[in-house]
Amino acid sequence: MRVDVLVVGAGPAGGSLSFLLARAGLNVLTIDSKRFIGKKSCSGILGYKCLEELPVNVDPFVVSEIKTGIFESPGGVKIRFEGRIAKVVDRVPLDREIIDVALSNGAKIRTGCRFVGIENEKAIILGENGYEKISFKYLVGADGVYSKVRDVLGWKIEAPYLGIQVFSNKRISPEEGFIAKIKRGSRFLWIYPWGDRSRVGVLGKRIDPLMEWIREIVPSFTGKEVAAIPSMPLKSFHKGNVALVGDAAGQVKPLSRGGVYLGVKGAKLLASSIIDSYERDLPVIEDSYERMWWRLFGxxxxxxxxxxxxxxxxxxxxxxxxxxxxxxxxxxxxxxxxxxxxxxxxxxxxxxxxxxxxxxxxxxxxxxxxxxxxxxxxxx
Structure with missing residues (x-):
């Protein structure tokens, strides 16, 4: 099998990239190691600039709106914010909707399919029917913090942070508001509305007492989700005909460590670079993607x-x-x-x-x- 672009990872960055490339007429195959699309561990707190960058209407997936915020120091000193801050979006149906839009524009997807490596310039993937070789012109890793595509490039990342989220069965967050409590240095706990319930999350290092911090707020909880979170962006995002985007490239905000906005914006820039390279029949991905991303967010x-x-x-x-x-x-x-x-x-x-x-x-x-x-x- 041969494709123009093999995209590894079907999150918002990988899905958005697949949509943009397929819409431009490229033969795109997206694979994801999970059988079911959608990330439960993400907070889903998306700012309005992020919402504008997504290729789908998020309104059907909005569970709450955030109009106020409180940042609280370890000793209880509070700073308040007001305005159109963010919407809380259920990531599972959102991620699936993005993939559906990519499919409707001609992209193909295989779930439960893992990228293993490259052999003789072909991607080795492992799915339900065993190993398979895929020929590609360009390869993109949108496969998260433990990216296998990044491993092929031989690039290392800083030790990731750990994020844990749980549900409280009652509302403990302010109406239409969130609270971020600094726990240690830049590590923090957050509380925000999720419909008629609240969600509580914490971000820190593996040595931090993360579950203790959560239990201080909500002793009894359900729906625990754990995820690794990139620490910082890589210096470079592509090499030859291989590129990284989203969490695989470490494209997260340095303070909140949120990654959807930077990853989806990166997907748009990368799509433009790949389309330009494809139309010029270049064997490598031209470097405007990396340069423009750093110009925007440097x-x-x-x-x-x-x-x-x-x-x-x-x-x-x-x-x-x-x-x-x-x-x-x-x-x-x-x-x-x-x-x-x-x-x-x-x-x-x-x-x-x-x-x-x-x-x-x-x-x-x-x-x-x-x-x-x-x-x-x-x-x-």
């Missing part, structure tokens, strides 16, 4: 990673102090953009006010500057 990623590095070195008292300082600017930063978290907060604070914040906490901003330089050097 500052947000690098500044966010630097901020995260500083937060991870702070004790609870220092974190409380930072939150207390930010409360003076609560009204300024209340129009929080969940898809551009750090940059939106900075844009809403004037230059003189930013300077005042810097001068009031010189040690913090010296640490931040050092971390920022380190992050920029990492991605040179």
């Amino acid at each position: 500052f947000e990623i690098k500044a966010g990673l630097a901020f995260r590095k500083v937060l991870d070195r702070m004790n609870p008292r220092e974190l409380d102090s930072i939150f207390s300082s930010l409360r003076d600017y609560e009204a300024k930063i209340s129009s929080f953009d969940i898809d551009h978290q750090l940059s939106s907060a900075l844009m809403n604070v004037g230059f003189l006010e930013r300077l005042k914040i810097v001068l009031s906490r010189p040690k913090f901003f010296i640490r931040l500057l050092h971390a920022l330089i380190s992050c920029y050097l990492t991605y040179l």
Whole structure:
């Protein structure tokens, strides 16, 4: 069997890419190791810019809307946000709808089919009928944090974070609002509405007492879901005729670690690069995908990673102090953009006010500057 593009992974990034390529007339095969499409472990909290990038209407899958938010320090200092923040979307039917749209445009899909590796420039896949070889012009790994396609390239990633989510059988979140509680450094717990119930999640490292943090909020729960979450984006996303997108490329926000928006936007950029390469009959994927993705998200990623590095070195008292300082600017930063978290907060604070914040906490901003330089050097 020969295809123009073999896409490994049928999440939002892989599904969106398959749709765009099939719509352009390319012969696309998407495979996924799971038998059933849809990720239960994702929070489904999607910002409005993200919703605009998705290739389907999400309204049938919206379970709640978020119009207020509270960020809370370890000692209980709170910063409030208001506005059109996000919608909570059930990822299982959403992911399936994206794949259905790709199929209706001519893409093919095989579920319960695992990518094993490459032999003699052919992909080896393992499905119900055993091993099979697939010839391809371009190969894309959209196969998550433990990407097998990335392994073929020989690229390593930072140790991933761990995310756990559960359901509370009663509403413990604010009406149309979410709460994010900082637990340790940049690791946090969140509570948000899911219909007439609430969902509670926690993100941290494997050494963190994640289930203890959850039980502090909801001693009795159902529907526990566990997932690995990328730590940071790779420096490069493609090599030759092989590319990565979404969690496989580490395309997640540095603070919340949410990945749908960055992954789907990456899928659009990658589709454009693949279509251009295909039309020019290039044996490799041209590099505008990688270049444009970093142009769009480079500052947000690098500044966010630097901020995260500083937060991870702070004790609870220092974190409380930072939150207390930010409360003076609560009204300024209340129009929080969940898809551009750090940059939106900075844009809403004037230059003189930013300077005042810097001068009031010189040690913090010296640490931040050092971390920022380190992050920029990492991605040179």
